[in-house]
Amino acid sequence: MILVWLIAILLIGGTLCWLLAQWNKVFPKWIALCATVAGLVLMVWLCLQYKNSGDGAGSEWFINYRLSWIPAFGISFHLALDGLSLVLLLLTFFLGILSVLCSWNEIKEKHGFYFFNLLWTLAGICGVFVAMDLFLFYFFWEVMLVPMYFLISIWGDTNRRYASYKFFLFTQAGGLLMLLSILALYFIHAQQTGIYSFDYFDLLHTSPGASTAKWIMMGFLFAFMVKLPVVPFHSWLPDAHSEAPTAGSLILAGLLLKTGAYGIIRFVLTLFPQQAQAFGWWAMLLGAIGILYGAFLAFAQTDLKRLIAYTSVSHMGFVLLGIFAFNEIAMQGVIMQILTHGISTGALFVMAGMLKERLHTRDINQMGGLWTAMPFMGGAAMLFTMASLGLPMLGNFIAEFLILIGAFSASAALTVLATLGLIFSACYALRMMQKVFLGPATVTAPLKDMNVREWVMMSALTIGIIVLGLFPQPVIDMVKGVVGALVD
Known part of the structure; x- marks a missing residue:
């Protein structure tokens, strides 16, 4: 009930x-x-x-x-x-x-x-x-x-x-x-x-x-x-x-x-x-294509929210790759990816909303040097950008690592292809940070850093992504029986 x-x-x-x-x-x-x-x-x-x-x-x-x-x-x-x-x-x-x-x-x-x-x-x-x-x-x-x-x-x-x-x-x-x-x-x-x-x-x-x-x-x-x-x-x-x-x-x-x-x-x-x-091999192929295609298009975007949206296409390619690898390690990685992607990409969209509210634009070419005016927001953005590209000790790394290990036994070639997505994710993530928070300042109007409500949101998301990166075992234990039954 x-x-x-x-x-x-x-x-x-x-x-x-x-x-x-x-x-x-x-x-x-x-x-x-x-x-x-x-x-x-x-x-x-x-x-x-x-x-x-x-x-x-x-x-x-x-x-x-x-x-x-x-x-x-x-x-x-x-x-x-x-x-x-x-x-x-x-x-x-x-x-x-x-x-x-x-x-x-x-x-x-x-x-x-x-x-x-x-x-x-x-x-x-x-x-x-x-x-x-x-x-x-x-x-x-x-x-x-x-x-x-x-x-x-x-x-x-x-x-x-x-x-x-x-x-x-x-x-x-x-x-x-x-x-x-x-x-x-x-x-x-x-x-x-x-x-x-x-x-x-x-x-x-x-x-x-x-x-x-x-x-x-x-x-x-x-x-x-x-x-x-x-x-x-x-x-x-x-x-x-x-x-x-x-x-x-x-x-x-x-x-x-x-x-x-x-x-x-x-x-x-x-x-x-x-x-x-x-259908498994074809699904894994579609997953690998999605990883690379999403990363390429994310790198080409000037609209901040569209850029983050294409990172979702790329990250969900890992989910498809792991599901159809048909082994327990990859499936555990899929469930971790579901959680960590929801937190890290959700945080980036919240950040994009904060910037849109202050700057009234989503164009990253009209941003730049915002870290000086908003150091706390810049620090939070750096954390979740690093999570998005799979930095160790953050949740996304655990998820993608497990998926790639599990998928390798199913198809080494497609896994190697998918691994290239990790390199390209660093390209679009670092470009986003450079365009928005680093480089020469293009906004001259005074800007407010995060308020209390925004601090609460970003703190909760930060704790979530770090805990999942350092101590994922409770989640793995919680779904162990389900994953084992699925693979069997």
């Missing part, structure tokens, strides 16, 4: 934000903050319960809550939690709090509707990470997309309409293909057993023919690859990132992309193991 409350807190909080905004525009901020903090407190409590239960050593489900919903069609309200879902929910509420804080002064109008969409997007993401009924999974998949569309189209930048339409069309096209695959699996299961069910655990035992299974898997895989995103399905991402408000970019980079990785791990690998293995 606690999983229901985690989602309900966000849904109810979002509705209250919208309803109470007409009395005072401050109410939505505090309601949203209280809702996300309450969710994080519950998640910390769940983590402690999970650790004390000893379930982390196995692959059993820690929480398995099922309630009949539409029994005539075999639809249930089925939520379940294991180590993988637990880690992702913890990341969701952590970044959810930061998304509320970075919106505190940025949003100037329609505060109630804004925080309504923000909390409902987070609720949809939470639902995706725990839904074990495929109809319910698709329902939450759509719940997280529609509010994000409004966040971009209403509170985005100059070209927000184009970016929001593109985001919606790409992700909706993938979602519809996934729906067709879900329905195909549903009817094949009914034909084989005589029972209509959307339940994940029932569909695990469905055995379509080899050719049919391949096409059903491709429907799932396409939807998740669009969301990840994988080259060449990535073109919606830079536009959405560059036009979204800061919180929108933070949620996109830190959470929405991770639903694609989660979907591949949870559904593609388990429902279609043979077909996934047959």
Whole structure:
């Protein structure tokens, strides 16, 4: 029942934000903050319960809550939690709090509707990470997309309409293909057993023919690859990132992309193991191409948010490479990459929002020498830039190191190709620091360094990326059972 409350807190909080905004525009901020903090407190409590239960050593489900919903069609309200879902929910509420804080002064109008969409997007993401009924999974998949569309189209930048339409069309096209695959699996299961069910655990035992299974898997895989995103399905991402408000970019980079990785791990690998293995080399190739392509395009950008967006394309290539390496070390690296990318790239987007608020531009050619005026922001930017390029003792290094070690045993050639991405990531990361914070000063107006609210956000992100870099073992232990079962 606690999983229901985690989602309900966000849904109810979002509705209250919208309803109470007409009395005072401050109410939505505090309601949203209280809702996300309450969710994080519950998640910390769940983590402690999970650790004390000893379930982390196995692959059993820690929480398995099922309630009949539409029994005539075999639809249930089925939520379940294991180590993988637990880690992702913890990341969701952590970044959810930061998304509320970075919106505190940025949003100037329609505060109630804004925080309504923000909390409902987070609720949809939470639902995706725990839904074990495929109809319910698709329902939450759509719940997280529609509010994000409004966040971009209403509170985005100059070209927000184009970016929001593109985001919606790409992700909706993938979602519809996934729906067709879900329905195909549903009817094949009914034909084989005589029972209509959307339940994940029932569909695990469905055995379509080899050719049919391949096409059903491709429907799932396409939807998740669009969301990840994988080259060449990535073109919606830079536009959405560059036009979204800061919180929108933070949620996109830190959470929405991770639903694609989660979907591949949870559904593609388990429902279609043979077909996934047959596609493995091609998926690793797409991952290696994405690593290099994203790095090249990031180096060529002058728009700060587009530059950071292309780094996400590059980093998500490591995720695809590690998933389809089919070994435990690489899969552990994938989960670490999901966490560390959400923190480091999320921090860079928060930083970009701070700079946009002060300079009213995203063009890095109009910046320069900002470290002198804002030394604390410059120091934080250096830390997360170093994390992005994989500096040892920071979380991203652990993730990429594990992925490359695991992938080498699967394909040495593709791993060597992917390793070049680490060199190119240093090129775009150092260019970004040079253009923005170092070199001759181009801004003459007085600039304020980070305020207390921004200090709190950057301190939390800093602690997170350093702890994951120095002591990743708790995360590895938490998902060890899940990863072992997946690889087996």
